[in-house]
Amino acid sequence: MHIDGNMRTTRNSIVIAxxxxxxxxxxxxxASADPAGGQVNSTAAEGQIVTxxxxxxxxxxxxxxxxxxGSGNIDYYYFSSLxxxxxxxxxxxxxxxxxxxxxxxxxxxxxxxxxxxxxxxxYTNTLKNTTPTTAHIVNACYDGTQDVATLMELExxxxxxxxxxxxxxxxxxxxxxxxxENNSAGAVLSGxxxxxxxxxxxxxKQFEVADVMNLGxxxxxxxxxxxxxxYSGTPYTSMDVSLEQGLNMxxxxxxxxxxxxxxxxxxxxxxxxxxxxxxxQRFEMYNPRAPAVFNxxxxxDRGTGYFISAREGCTLSESC
Numbered sequence: 001m002h003i004d005g006n007m008r009t010t011r012n013s014i015v016i017a018x019x020x021x022x023x024x025x026x027x028x029x030x031a032s033a034d035p036a037g038g039q040v041n042s043t044a045a046e047g048q049i050v051t052x053x054x055x056x057x058x059x060x061x062x063x064x065x066x067x068x069x070g071s072g073n074i075d076y077y078y079f080s081s082l083x084x085x086x087x088x089x090x091x092x093x094x095x096x097x098x099x100x101x102x103x104x105x106x107x108x109x110x111x112x113x114x115x116x117x118x119x120x121x122x123y124t125n126t127l128k129n130t131t132p133t134t135a136h137i138v139n140a141c142y143d144g145t146q147d148v149a150t151l152m153e154l155e156x157x158x159x160x161x162x163x164x165x166x167x168x169x170x171x172x173x174x175x176x177x178x179x180x181e182n183n184s185a186g187a188v189l190s191g192x193x194x195x196x197x198x199x200x201x202x203x204x205k206q207f208e209v210a211d212v213m214n215l216g217x218x219x220x221x222x223x224x225x226x227x228x229x230x231y232s233g234t235p236y237t238s239m240d241v242s243l244e245q246g247l248n249m250x251x252x253x254x255x256x257x258x259x260x261x262x263x264x265x266x267x268x269x270x271x272x273x274x275x276x277x278x279x280x281q282r283f284e285m286y287n288p289r290a291p292a293v294f295n296x297x298x299x300x301d302r303g304t305g306y307f308i309s310a311r312e313g314c315t316l317s318e319s320c
Contacts, residue, residue: 175251218305
């Protein structure tokens with residue numbers, strides 16, 4: 001068992017015993033279960049979402065919920081098996097490729113994701129870890145033994161805030177920088193004078209009516225008059241959005257970044273990016289291979305939606 005020295009304390013012994021017991025049960029009859037677990041420096045973190053990813057591929061991750069450590073004990077998290085995640089990233093049971101480095105985080109917002117890579121519901125945590133490296137698994141052995149990360153130090157996520165953006169009469173291409181309590185289009189756009197909300201289906205290559213508005217997605221909103229869009233929520237600070245070959249209408253986070261920095265995870269995997277200028281009702285373009293003088297914009301801004309023309313399927317991963 002690979003246990004960091006920080007975990008060898010009396011305070012943690014009870015929960016470590018619990019995690020080990022669960023691991024033994026999970027591994028019964030399966031030598032390749034390869035569970036991982038650890039503790040969070042809180043007795044009130046039950047239900048918060050924890051994310052684990054391999055350092056070789058941060059865009060491929062799995063989440064789990066923090067469990068109650070019991071009376072007087074700090075809470076903990078546990079991944080019963082990482083085998084599918086390891087297998088699809090090229091790690092095998094056979095030497096020499098049986099060691100991996102992984103990082104475990106508690107983010108303020110994101111999407112749940114199971115071990116097979118299926119995206120689930122959006123979530124909002126009230127706590128986050130101070131730095132990703134505090135929960136780093138080093139040289140974890142892919143042999144069915146349990147790997148325990150260092151104690152995860154926590155701090156409060158930012159409180160909810162309000163976002164506002166002027167909309168022009170006509171079409172506006174927007175996205176959600178905050179995680180709303182209610183993501184129905186009617187709730188998010190409450191107070192906006194509009195008569196249509198569309199999203200783009202990158203698979204069917206068709207526009208579709210949007211009844212709900214999700215994080216990481218761009219939306220065309222048709223305003224019937226100049227107005228101000230305003231809604232409240234918690235900051236959306238981390239994204240992993242799968243792109244299809246061809247056009248994708250995507251959203252952005254609660255921050256603004258230089259476009260090359262913002263799209264570094266798909267560098268070389270896209271032809272161009274387009275945004276909609278609502279004032280003049282036309283598209284503006286950015287081509288990473290074009291001279292600067294030919295590009296209409298150089299930043300990716302919160303609250304704005306974008307079209308990305310992907311060369312092939314890829315994943316846009318970024319955080320604020």
